Amino acid sequence: MNPPALFETYERPSPLSGVNPAIKLATSIVVMLAASVVFDLQSLSGIFALGLVVAVAGGRVPLRVIARGLVPFALFGFGYFWMNAVLPREAGTVLFEIGPLAVVREGALNGVRFAVRALCFGIYSIVFVATTDPTDLARSINQNLRVPARFTYSALAAYRYLPTLKSELHQIRAAHRLRGLGEGDGVRGKVVQIYRYTIPLLAASLRRAGRVADSMETRGLGREPRTDFRAVRVRTRDWLYAAGLLAAVAAILLAAAGAGVLELWRGRLWE
Amino acid sequence: MNMKWTTRETVFLAMIGVVFAFLYLAWVQLWLAVQAVTGPLAMDVLFGFWFSGSIFAAYLIRKPFASFLAAMLASFIQILAGNPAGAVLLLTGLVQGAGSEVPLAAFRWRRYSVPVLLAAGAVAAVFSFIYNWFRFSYWELEAGLLIAMLVIRVASGMLLGGLLGKLLADAVRKTGVTQGLEIERAE
Numbered sequence: 001m002n003p004p005a006l007f008e009t010y011e012r013p014s015p016l017s018g019v020n021p022a023i024k025l026a027t028s029i030v031v032m033l034a035a036s037v038v039f040d041l042q043s044l045s046g047i048f049a050l051g052l053v054v055a056v057a058g059g060r061v062p063l064r065v066i067a068r069g070l071v072p073f074a075l076f077g078f079g080y081f082w083m084n085a086v087l088p089r090e091a092g093t094v095l096f097e098i099g100p101l102a103v104v105r106e107g108a109l110n111g112v113r114f115a116v117r118a119l120c121f122g123i124y125s126i127v128f129v130a131t132t133d134p135t136d137l138a139r140s141i142n143q144n145l146r147v148p149a150r151f152t153y154s155a156l157a158a159y160r161y162l163p164t165l166k167s168e169l170h171q172i173r174a175a176h177r178l179r180g181l182g183e184g185d186g187v188r189g190k191v192v193q194i195y196r197y198t199i200p201l202l203a204a205s206l207r208r209a210g211r212v213a214d215s216m217e218t219r220g221l222g223r224e225p226r227t228d229f230r231a232v233r234v235r236t237r238d239w240l241y242a243a244g245l246l247a248a249v250a251a252i253l254l255a256a257a258g259a260g261v262l263e264l265w266r267g268r269l270w271e
Numbered sequence: 272m273n274m275k276w277t278t279r280e281t282v283f284l285a286m287i288g289v290v291f292a293f294l295y296l297a298w299v300q301l302w303l304a305v306q307a308v309t310g311p312l313a314m315d316v317l318f319g320f321w322f323s324g325s326i327f328a329a330y331l332i333r334k335p336f337a338s339f340l341a342a343m344l345a346s347f348i349q350i351l352a353g354n355p356a357g358a359v360l361l362l363t364g365l366v367q368g369a370g371s372e373v374p375l376a377a378f379r380w381r382r383y384s385v386p387v388l389l390a391a392g393a394v395a396a397v398f399s400f401i402y403n404w405f406r407f408s409y410w411e412l413e414a415g416l417l418i419a420m421l422v423i424r425v426a427s428g429m430l431l432g433g434l435l436g437k438l439l440a441d442a443v444r445k446t447g448v449t450q451g452l453e454i455e456r457a458e
Contacts, residue, residue, distance in 0.1 A: 029361070032350070033359070036359045072352070121350070125350065125351050128351075129351055150276065150278055150281050151276075151281050151285075154278070154281035154282040154284065154285040155285045155288075155344070157282060157285065157286075158282070158285035158286045158288065158289040159285075159289070161286065161289065162289060165289065165290065165293060187301065187304055187305055187308070190300075190301050190304065191301065194294070194297055194298070194301065198294060198439065199439065199442050199443060199446075201290060201293075201294075202290055202439065202443045203443050203446040203448050205286050205289070205290045206283060206286060206287075206443060206448040206449065207446075207448040208286070209282045209283045209285075209286035209448075210279070210282075210283075210448060210450065210451065212282050212286075213278050213279040213282040213283070213451075214279075216278050216282065217278050217279070221278055222277075222278045
């Protein structure tokens with residue numbers, strides 16, 4: 001069980017960091033939904049390249065941070081590629097063989113598409129996460145989307161805990177090793193491992209949740225009416241960002257349709 | 272019972288969502304490994320674990336929509352953290368969360384006995400099966416296989432979802448960290 005690298009906000013002012021968080025988040029989600037219903041390599045690569053440009057030019061996210069952020073997505077993508085190449089749904093042309101495994105052309109192609117699709121989700125997550133201050137997000141969801149403050153600040157507190165969760169897991173693992181509990185191999189080993197980590201992890205997290213709740217309550221959170229120290233507004237440029245990005249994605253899909261390569265995710269959502 | 276959420280409950284809910292998002296991702300890795308060896312039924316055997324967080328949250332917090340909100344939160348965090356399914360997962364969380372909420376709502380969020388929790392896991396499994404019917408075009412599969420998949424998934428939802436969710440919650444309760452939650456007042 002490897003904790004994914006996540007939620008490392010890159011703090012540097014950029015055009016994107018000024019965009020209203022709720023709108024930026026909604027835009028990223030809409031693009032991800034678009035990426036999940038198309039399934040041709042050209043459209044997916046286009047959407048991915050667009051995300052890369054937005055992250056670098058709009059978000060000034062360093063390539064190093066992008067590369068590191070894409071690692072978990074690339075790993076999943078590679079898993080999909082491998083599974084499809086070696087175990088395709090339908091028989092096809094054999095490209096080459098590695099020992100007993102035959103790599104099938106159609107499966108490998110599908111695998112590449114799955115991998116690029118995973119990278120699409122990755123890059124639009126980065127576009128949002130690497131340019132957004134979590135506190136601003138909580139404020140924006142509370143003020144713009146009218147979700148009660150008690151919920152948004154609780155979510156924020158849990159979110160802040162994520163990096164600690166990682167070190168907590170390392171600690172539990174180290175404690176187990178110290179007592180001579182090794183890490184098993186194979187599926188059985190993995191199940192045993194997940195089980196052994198789960199209860200201490202849950203207990204430690206919920207213990208912290210209790211302390212966080214106490215400290216939030218003593219500071220009067222949840223009392224109504226509340227006033228806001230900082231107002232988060234929705235401005236014209238926020239809508240421009242959303243409209244611009246969605247128009248660019250639409251242009252990519254139209255271009256793919258025009259070239260006759262556009263393909264929807266066959267037999268998964270429609271057909 | 273007071274049906275309004277307290278700050279303690281919302282913080283616990285959020286924390287449960289975060290930790291289970293983590294566990295669900297680990298479970299995805301396990302599923303990929305098992306599937307590579309045994310084939311497509313592996314998904315149905317393992318499926319129930321992806322409801323366990325909802326049932327864990329509902330059992331401890333005992334407030335309307337605890338189960339649903341835990342599922343939504345966990346799916347949202349998984350998207351940001353790198354689940355390969357991507358944004359569609361929000362829809363998955365919505366469907367499964369709604370499923371596990373139905374039996375709890377039917378008892379007006381007042382009963383959290385083992386049969387009710389098993390029912391929550393079973394209904395979540397049925398909901399997810401209907402959703403996957405469209406998402407993965409199940410109609411292309413043979414009827415016999417489909418029945419086997421449904422039966423296995425419902426059983427998995429009851430055991431790995433409902434029962435395991437409760438057992439995990441009971442194990443965590445023994446550490447004493449759930450003070451101040453509804454479950455401690457109920458008994």
